Amino acid sequence: MSVDSVFSHKIWQEEELSKMIEGGVPYPMLSDAGGNVGKLYGVYDEDAGVNIRGRFIIDPDGNILAMEVLTPPVGRNVAELIRQIQAYQHVRETGEVMPSGWQPGKPTLKPGPDLAGKVWKVWKPEKIS
Amino acid sequence: MGEKIEVGCARPIGGPVESSLDENKQTKEKEIIKMSAQVGKKAPDFQAPAFHEGIIKQIKLSDYLGKWVLLCFYPGDFTFV
Numbered sequence: 001m002s003v004d005s006v007f008s009h010k011i012w013q014e015e016e017l018s019k020m021i022e023g024g025v026p027y028p029m030l031s032d033a034g035g036n037v038g039k040l041y042g043v044y045d046e047d048a049g050v051n052i053r054g055r056f057i058i059d060p061d062g063n064i065l066a067m068e069v070l071t072p073p074v075g076r077n078v079a080e081l082i083r084q085i086q087a088y089q090h091v092r093e094t095g096e097v098m099p100s101g102w103q104p105g106k107p108t109l110k111p112g113p114d115l116a117g118k119v120w121k122v123w124k125p126e127k128i129s
Numbered sequence: 130m131g132e133k134i135e136v137g138c139a140r141p142i143g144g145p146v147e148s149s150l151d152e153n154k155q156t157k158e159k160e161i162i163k164m165s166a167q168v169g170k171k172a173p174d175f176q177a178p179a180f181h182e183g184i185i186k187q188i189k190l191s192d193y194l195g196k197w198v199l200l201c202f203y204p205g206d207f208t209f210v
Contacts, residue, residue: 042164
């Protein structure tokens, strides 16, 4: 979603995005003229008149589970976004929780009295290289 | 999902779903939209026109209840990052 018109979205999709991804982006490209939706989500920059890079993970009940908002010059990390969606979907299915740095397939935690003070046994911090 | 809309010269605009705002305030003066997105809380409902699968549609967030949604804002088409 950006403040551009739907016509701009159409041309961007047809002229550029469809050359980056086969068939173009598959999801709706929303137009937010005036930034009304951006204001609602706290991402509208009044001075520049645009929505800055913000993204919100919304679950099937309509709740916001996670958000990230970046100022314009730095792009997003899609791998981290996908990791978070996978983690939240796993929580929803199993009730298990994910320790720091969790990746799909790695051990999860089952919160409860037995785990208190024992996280060190099942989880080691990752080394940052 | 989303109904096809006819688009003329006036640019269609989106915004909060009106039923969620006070009707009197709507008619007397334009409501100042305040940020109300918070993690762990309901995502504020909105509708907006969209380009999708070759046509212009009206999209409403609450039509997506029951599905996972990624709502993604960006500064503009044809930007570089």
